[in-house]
Amino acid sequence: DADVTQTPRNRITKTGKRIMLECSQTKGHDRMYWYRQDPGLGLRLIYYSFDVKDINKGEISDGYSVSRQAQAKFSLSLESAIPNQTALYFCATSDQVNTGELFFGEGSRLTVL
Amino acid sequence: QKEVEQDPGPLSVPEGAIVSLNCTYSNSAFQYFMWYRQYSRKGPELLMYTYSSGNKEDGRFTAQVDKSSKYISLFIRDSQPSDSATYLCAMRSNSGNEKLTFGTGTRLTIIP
Numbered sequence: 189d190a191d192v193t194q195t196p197r198n199r200i201t202k203t204g205k206r207i208m209l210e211c212s213q214t215k216g217h218d219r220m221y222w223y224r225q226d227p228g229l230g231l232r233l234i235y236y237s238f239d240v241k242d243i244n245k246g247e248i249s250d251g252y253s254v255s256r257q258a259q260a261k262f263s264l265s266l267e268s269a270i271p272n273q274t275a276l277y278f279c280a281t282s283d284q285v286n287t288g289e290l291f292f293g294e295g296s297r298l299t300v301l
Numbered sequence: 302q303k304e305v306e307q308d309p310g311p312l313s314v315p316e317g318a319i320v321s322l323n324c325t326y327s328n329s330a331f332q333y334f335m336w337y338r339q340y341s342r343k344g345p346e347l348l349m350y351t352y353s354s355g356n357k358e359d360g361r362f363t364a365q366v367d368k369s370s371k372y373i374s375l376f377i378r379d380s381q382p383s384d385s386a387t388y389l390c391a392m393r394s395n396s397g398n399e400k401l402t403f404g405t406g407t408r409l410t411i412i413p
Contacts, residue, residue: 192344221400228309230389230405231345246400278344288333288393290401292344 191215192293194279200299207266209296211279219282220262221290222246222254224275231278237262269300304328307390307404315412320377324390324404327371331392331402334366336375339387339406348388349375380411 192213201207211220222234223246233246235254243254251273255263266273276297280290307324314320322336332353337345349364351357351373357364363376373392377384390404 228405230307231403233400236400280344288401289335289347289350290337290345292346294342294344 190294192279192281192291194277194293194296196296197294198297200301201269202301203270205269205300207269207298209264209277209279209298211262211264211293213260213262213279213281213291215281215283215291216259217281217283217291218259220256221280221282222252222262222264223278223280224248224273225278225295226275234264234277266298269298271300274298274300302327303405305390305392305402305404308407309405311408311410313410313412314380316380316382318380318411320380320384320409320411322375322377322388322390322407322409324373324392325371326373326392326402328392328394328402329368329371330394332395333393334364334373335391335401336362336364337389337391337403339389341386345389382411382413385410 195210218239221236223231232248237256253265276295279293305326335350336348338348339345351364351366354366354368361378365374387406387408389406391401393401
């Protein structure tokens with residue numbers, strides 16, 4: 189089984205719908221992140237959490253919210269999806285060693301019509 | 302201007318060639334430099350990391366950092382079709398809570 193698991197892997201929805209992307213990890217890491225990846229724009233940080241009681245906005249948090257339900261679970265919500273939120277979304281984890289290496293899930297492809 | 306600039310490619314080279322991938326950056330506080338490899342329909346995976354300036358070699362891969370020029374490179378020797386992927390540079394400062402800043406990625410294809 190993957191260390192970082194994202195569900196769903198693919199989702200097509202309509203404008204205005206509420207969408208939740210879920211992430212769970214078995215690596216035992218405290219730090220979890222949500223990124224989106226767009227062609228030509230690379231990976232951009234949406235939200236991150238350094239422990240269960242900690243939530244921080246990234247560079248593109250508008251239109252998104254998150255919930256850290258447990259050390260191993262971090263969910264991303266789009267309250268009212270819009271077409272420009274069509275993207276590939278990645279969850280990632282890291283521990284606190286110096287490199288700050290990120291361990292990514294396999295991604296959730298979201299299409300908003 | 303983006304904090305990290307990376308040529309998006311695409312880059313196609315014949316099998317066995319030496320590949321050079323590069324990034325430039327503007328933030329002089331960056332101390333940790335990484336290269337991630339991303340296969341199609343997969344998440345990125347860390348390939349190499351370097352702290353501060355210098356070279357680091359791992360098999361066919363060499364990472365090079367020139368902080369005076371704010372320029373980092375990844376060299377792939379004896380390239381193989383299995384090296385076909387998107388390569389993303391990433392970097393951060395020395396602060397423990399700093400997040401990674403990514404380049405946009407270079408798509409590489411090795412032609413058999």
